[in-house]
Amino acid sequence: xxxxxxxxxxxxxxxxxxxxxxxxxxxxxxxxxxxxxxxxxxxxxxxxxxxxxxxxxxxxxxxxxxxxxxxxxxxxxxxxxxxxxxxxxxxxxxxxxxxxxxxxxxxxxxxxxxxxxxxxxxxxxxxxxxxxxxxxxxxxxxxxxxxxxxxxxxxxxxxxxxxxxxxxxxxxxxxxxxxxxxxxxxx
Amino acid sequence: xxxxxxxxxxxxxxxxxxxxxxxxxxxxxxxxxxxxxxxxxxxxxxxxxxxxxxxxxxxxxxxxxxxxxxxxxxxxxxxxxxxxxxxxxxxxxxxxxxxxxxxxxxxxxxxxxxxxxxxxxxxxxxxxxxxxxxxxxxxxxxxxxxxxxxxxxxxxxxxxxxxxxxxxxxxxxxxxxxxxxxxxxxx
DNA sequence: AAGTAGATAGATCGATCGGTCTACGTATAT
DNA sequence: ATATACGTAGACCGATCGATCTATCTACTT
Numbered sequence: 001x002x003x004x005x006x007x008x009x010x011x012x013x014x015x016x017x018x019x020x021x022x023x024x025x026x027x028x029x030x031x032x033x034x035x036x037x038x039x040x041x042x043x044x045x046x047x048x049x050x051x052x053x054x055x056x057x058x059x060x061x062x063x064x065x066x067x068x069x070x071x072x073x074x075x076x077x078x079x080x081x082x083x084x085x086x087x088x089x090x091x092x093x094x095x096x097x098x099x100x101x102x103x104x105x106x107x108x109x110x111x112x113x114x115x116x117x118x119x120x121x122x123x124x125x126x127x128x129x130x131x132x133x134x135x136x137x138x139x140x141x142x143x144x145x146x147x148x149x150x151x152x153x154x155x156x157x158x159x160x161x162x163x164x165x166x167x168x169x170x171x172x173x174x175x176x177x178x179x180x181x182x183x184x185x186x187x
Numbered sequence: 188x189x190x191x192x193x194x195x196x197x198x199x200x201x202x203x204x205x206x207x208x209x210x211x212x213x214x215x216x217x218x219x220x221x222x223x224x225x226x227x228x229x230x231x232x233x234x235x236x237x238x239x240x241x242x243x244x245x246x247x248x249x250x251x252x253x254x255x256x257x258x259x260x261x262x263x264x265x266x267x268x269x270x271x272x273x274x275x276x277x278x279x280x281x282x283x284x285x286x287x288x289x290x291x292x293x294x295x296x297x298x299x300x301x302x303x304x305x306x307x308x309x310x311x312x313x314x315x316x317x318x319x320x321x322x323x324x325x326x327x328x329x330x331x332x333x334x335x336x337x338x339x340x341x342x343x344x345x346x347x348x349x350x351x352x353x354x355x356x357x358x359x360x361x362x363x364x365x366x367x368x369x370x371x372x373x374x
Numbered sequence: 375a376a377g378t379a380g381a382t383a384g385a386t387c388g389a390t391c392g393g394t395c396t397a398c399g400t401a402t403a404t
Numbered sequence: 405a406t407a408t409a410c411g412t413a414g415a416c417c418g419a420t421c422g423a424t425c426t427a428t429c430t431a432c433t434t
Contacts, residue, residue, distance in 0.1 A: 008410090024301050027299075039412085040411060040412040040413065040414090041413085043410085044393095045394080103294075107350055110289075110290075110354060111212070111299065114212055125354075153364075157343070157347055159350035160343040160348075163291075167315060176343055195380095195381090216420070218420080226381090226382085228423085229380095230382080232423070233381090237422075
């Protein structure tokens, strides 16, 4: 293996599919994915087994990145659980303001994939429970009386922020949610 | 016209599409819609001009029904704005608990229809501003200091409830949102 | 009874879908 | 030098997509 290999077809496909599946939806055609990634048709099926396998891998790696983003956001906010949790909503404000933002990637996949047995659903379930745990841990540190319940409320506020950011841009959904989050933290 | 005409192809198509588009997504095939409605292919194009026209009509009529449901829910709750607004979240609890519920119809359509110029987007925008007005009117009656802002917060809670109800069933999202709604109403 | 409008049934269109296949090219390892 | 593995290019498959078309049937109008 050379010192600096240009990214292989697997990485190119993952990257292109990450963008294209978000912007065009999971129903984007295989041809479009291959063309965007500049990858041979065969490589898709060798590396991912098919389009569904690619979708699952894309969502999985996105989930890892997004969970890490939550952790980084909280770590940047310092040690106080209250600040760490509220920083999440400031971060959401940045995310929904980004050009091209149009909603939660996982919710979009869940809504678009009709088959309830599609493996992508498990990926997004796992991602949500990951985030739930992240929130709950901070709430426990905050000595919140009902950390489980409060974590569900914060998750609901996050979902609402992403939905509002997609459907009613310019309404500053994140800071509206942050106010409510402060109430959640107050117990 | 006979005294009791069996509903015509237009109504049958609207009804079937209402169900099928929600359960299968807007990408459901024309053949499936025709078969479910027991309607000739030609009737679709005569009455709606095409699949997109049918989608728009389905969403429009659903929006009228759903807006009426909000109004009925509030009217059943009496005259006090506070009770009328909180009743919305009790109603959401019923809706997300219904078998077959899997999220907000309009958000699903918005996420699935990639083309930003698709006329369906305007339908869901209109629907949301309708609901926003309904909420704001009650907040004004409640003498809320920031009715516009509070209406956005309530809409965010509604969106969050529908998303959480779809992705994390059994977490009682509606009552979790209702608690936060009480805080919103408190100003 | 004849005419007309609206509906059904279904063939057919070109395009695209996801997936499989063969043929060829290239780089590395032995 | 040769074998092997990995990649590209692209033809090809059956199925399905949304849409248009002809032909036929039915019901109401006059």
